[in-house]
Every structure is written in C-alpha cells, then in structure tokens.
Amino acid sequence: MNKAIADYIQTNRDAILKKWIEAIKKQSDERLSKIVSDLAFVGTSKEFIDLIISNIKDPNEKFTAKLSDFAEKVVRLGWPLTFATKGLQTFGNIVFEGMVEKGIVTKEKHYDFDSWLSPMRNEIVNMYAYTWERTVSMQKIALQELSAPVIPVFEGITIMPLIGTIDTERAKQIMENLLSGVVKHRSEVVLIDITGVPVVDTMVAHHIIQAADAVRLLGAKCMIVGIRPEIAQTIVNLGIDLNQITTKSTLRKGMEAALALTNRKIVKLEGEE
Template identity: 75%
Template structure:
C-alpha cells in the first residue's frame, strides 16, 4: 500500500477511530448497540479498526487468523454482516476525506490514491465477507445440532419408565429426530413404558398425530408400551373433530396421572406412608 496513506493512518489512528465510532453508531441498528454494553461496543469497535490496520502490515496468514477470531466474536455478539461491511466502507471514506482536508490528497494524485484505496479495501471486504459467512454457517450448524439433541430428550423417571416431553411445533424433520431419540432411548434405558408428553405442543393436527402414532408403533416393536399424556381439552376436541384414532394409546390428561398409570403397568404404585414427614 502507498506509504503516505499508511503513515497517515498510523499517525492519526485515534482521531480516525473516534470519527468512525461516531459515524457507525449513528447508523447502527439495535442488534449492534442494544445487546452489548457501551464498553463492549467500543472495545470491539477498536478491535475492528486494529484488524483493518493490521491488514496493511500483517502477512496474509496473520490477517486471516486474526479475522477468523474476530468473526467468531462478532457472530456471537450478533453483529450483522451489513454493519461490518458498512464499517469498512466508512473507514475508507473517513481516511480519504481527512487526507483531502489535510492536503495530502490533491487533484494531481487523487486518482492514484483512489486506486491504492481500492486495491487495499476490495480484497479485504471480500475476505471479511467470506470469513464471516463461514463462521456464521459453522455456528448455525452447531446450534442446529444442539437444538436437535435437546428438542426430543428421553428422560428416565423410574426404573423401566421414561418420559419424552415435547415442546413446540412438530414438523417432518423433527418427527424423525423424535423417532430416533425414542427408539435409542428405549433400548438404552431398558424402558417398559414410555410417556410422550404433549403438554407443550401448541397444535395437534393430522400430521402431528400421524407422527406420534408412528412413534408409538415403533416403541411397541422394541417391546415397550407407549402412553400419551398432557392432552388438554382443546387438543382433545381437535383430535375428535379430525377423526384421529388414538385407540391404541393409553391417554392421560396430565403427566402425573400418566406416571401413576405407568407404575401400575409395571406392578408398582405410589403409597402414603403413615408418620412420614
């Protein structure tokens, strides 16, 4: 890069940063400014400016490593890519205009300086976009895996009795995860009775009922009994209106009643002990 531009940026780093911070904060949306404290925002912004300047002095390997670390940080903070790319453009604009005011950029050398800026900024913008996108995709992929693992847990509550609490909408992809977790869990925990708790499922339509029936059939094939619990009055009415046949299920309106029924199926019951505190 042109040594004149490099010297100017290094000698005026603090004033450039303050101008940049003011300009970007005015145009930043709530995803940038409201989710973090001013201290974190300023610290991360200064790190961003340092990253831009390091691209002038560092090797490609050093810059890529720093950019990777910074990308992971801003993805965690929830900073959108549009803010980051706009920040790069703003930095270049501030430096160019300040150099004009200082008389460093003149009519005679203006085109040469613009070319130098473009040769520096364009590859960096492309690298930032690529690294941010890669980091975001990796983060989303990891989050998706974690959500899948948590979306249909099979929880042992007594010996031979397990519960699968379902919360939220059930689509085809999630139904496959439910089926897989259910079968693996039944074998792992040696379940005799499985309670599928739909208290947290907002809507039970024909497709959801079909998935639940399939899961119950699969559980029976591996030698366990399946019970459907958490059927609220509005869900029961929907099931009747849709003509969904759940006769093959033992159904209970609460998880508590379901556990009591499961204990009876495994030749146990809950008793009150006199004198027990």
C-alpha cells in the first residue's frame, strides 16, 4: 500500500500540490493570510508535501529530524496547528480521491488509507505541541529578563525602567534583578522609573517600596521617578507613606538629582542655546 501511495504522489506531485494549496487557502482563516505572504505559503506548502513524501518513502529517524525542523519553522512564523492537521487530512483526501479515480485503490480501502495517515498525524501534532511549548517557555524566560532591566547610565548611577502591570511574580523578578544589578554595577544611586506602569495600587506600591528599602540596605540611594499626577493622587488616597523615599515627577529630574548626589551636574557648553 505504501509503495503504491508513494509512486502515485511522486508521479502527480505538482497536480497534488496545486490542489492542496487551493484547498488550504479556502480553509485558512484571515489570521494566516495576514501573517503569511503567498510566496512563503507556497514555499512552506512544498516543504510540507516533501516532508510527507519522505516519510512514505523512508520512515526513520531522518523524518523525525526533518519534522522537528519544520515544526520549529512554522511555530516561529506563528502558523496555527490547524495548518498541519487540516493540511495533512486534506492532503490525504486529495491523494485518496486521485488514486480512486485512476483505479489504483477502491473506495472501500479508505479505512486502510486512513490507518496509514493517522500515525503521521499524531507524530506531527506531538512534535508541533512540543516545539510550541518549548518556544513559549523560552519566550517567557526572555520576557522576564527584559521586563525588569537594570541599566547603568553613568558611573554609580543605574536606572530600572518598568513598563506594564506588576504582579507578584514580576515583583519578585524586579527585586532579584534590582539587587543583583546594584551589586554588579556598584551603584550609588538607583532610579526606579514607573512612567510606563499604568496602575499603581496598594500592592504595586508595596512592592516598589520593598525594592527601594532593599536597595538602601545595600548602601545605595534609591529614587522613584515618573510619578504622574494621577499616580500621586492615587498614592495619597491609599494612604501610602513614601516619606522615606525620594520621588521625582520625571526621569530627567531624577537624573539631575542623582548626578547631584554623586557630586556631578549637567552644564551647558559655551555657544549652546
């Protein structure tokens, strides 16, 4: 059965590919057409068909390696799993119908044909799921590292810009990055910039105050900058005490204060406007 399928696909590869691309484009949602160009779609479709053919001709470890590479590629491109699952089912239907028309198999053989297709479908789904989970895990780690960077801007002065919401998990990451950054860069002054934090409630303020207190225990001074009017009002209404922490409305004012604390200042050169 496998040899007959392989011979038919090899002989009619171009016609099968054309029918397959037309069918998949009709089934695909708008999301796929927006993120994938026609050229990329055709190229990846050819690769997918060749992958199936290689498994029919010689199912071994090489197929698993090729499948892993293909799954990584489509996951990286953001293609949905349905591209692989529906695509394989559609491919099977096209091949089976073509073989029935040419009298190579009978309609009664559909069960045998589907039995041949099922193991490949399971392998593709498993590989795709594994690749997706691994990619998401790596992205999560990367986002955690980027979500609370400690940036040295001058000798002894570092900035931690915070953007987005702060939950308990992220607050822990902020604390760890901040303390390790203070030690690594030998910081004298640290500016925590909350300009990009949309909401500062009791929990967020508590985490920021804890971070500032921890910085002081390491012998560095800490400032919170980016205190917008609405955030200032919220802090006052919540009764949060920031008396022990220096605050500034903008990063620029915070930087000027940090330079002053390290016996430096910004001066205009002669001839500057």
